[in-house]
Amino acid sequence: MDRKETYQKRLAGVYSYMDAHQLDGAMFTSYENRRYYCGFTGSNGCLIITRDKVCLVTDKRYTTQAQQQTIGVEVIEHAANRLSLVADTIKKCGIKKMVMESCMTVDEYFPLKEKMGDIDVVFEQEYFLEQRMVKDAEEIACTKAAIAAAEAGFDKLLPRLKTGMTEKDLADELHYLVSKEGAEAMSFGTIVGSGARGALAHAFPTSKKIEDGDMVVVDFGVLKDGYCSDMTRTLLFGNVSEEHMRIFNLVQESQDKAIAAIRPGVMAKDVEDAHRAVFLRENLDDYALRGLGHGIGLQIHECPRIVIGNETVLKPGMIFTVEPGLYFPNDCGVRTEDDVLVTENGVENLSHTPHEIHIG
Incomplete structure (x- = not known):
């Protein structure tokens, strides 16, 4: 066309x-x-x-x-x-x-x-x-390019990370590296929350130093050809405790359940319900947010909204985030986020960065 x-x-x-x-x-x-x-x-x-x-x-x-x-x-x-x-x-x-x-x-x-x-x-x-909720081929290509730029920069960031660096150090390095990969700008203010600050869902990067045993939530996105990407990984620095790893694995399980539920014809709330069932099973739903994801495109938050009770029917061409999280005040937070495309037969995960990443 x-x-x-x-x-x-x-x-x-x-x-x-x-x-x-x-x-x-x-x-x-x-x-x-x-x-x-x-x-x-x-x-x-x-x-x-x-x-x-x-x-x-x-x-x-x-x-x-x-x-x-x-x-x-x-x-x-x-x-x-x-x-x-x-x-x-x-x-x-x-x-x-x-x-x-x-x-x-x-x-x-x-x-x-x-x-x-x-x-x-x-x-x-x-x-x-x-x-704007259903993307055409050009929009899908632009979104994939934004995701590729973000992931390429993030991949180059990982070898530079170490215990003792600050949250702001991490964010600054990331911004430079994604720019070198062709990002036009960040699509929103980068979130970095280490240790107990990970429980702040929108933690602004600070001078706090990352410590051994910290889980560090890094949520960022870039603009490429006007279209947004959005990705979160919770990085595991040093010797993470067994309990924190249990939380990490539950969040990953909830994302897997949600993505497995995505296909044309299902409602947004059905995908949200699939992920929340994991937290309900473990009596942890009080520590989760009230929504699972949001559409991305020319704006970082678009339709469809993958939230409790939303009866929007999924259609091929929709692109949205799947980003479950658990947040424990004064302790830790975990979120993992991928961008997915609804296809004619199911779903394509557009994000390729591994979810479990250990530093040090």
């Missing part, structure tokens, strides 16, 4: 929403949806869509870039009058009733609404998130 066909197919989902709700147009202001529906990667822009045309209002910094990145899109350059020009463009497109994402700030929405006059606006977020 060429680029023009890709964006036409994606825009068809917008048209379906417009038809179902008797709307004349749609407007997107988030980076992710602008990129998804037209290919533009600049930081400033307002994408306006009707059945007959697609317009992108942006500033002079991005005019040439927008023309190069988009196909069949009218690029309109604004100066200081951005909201006025957006309102005028909406009117010139003949829009009387339109859908907008619910992410525009109050400071921008109300002045824009005043300039639009009697044009009706409805807000929608979930539908467009769900449209």
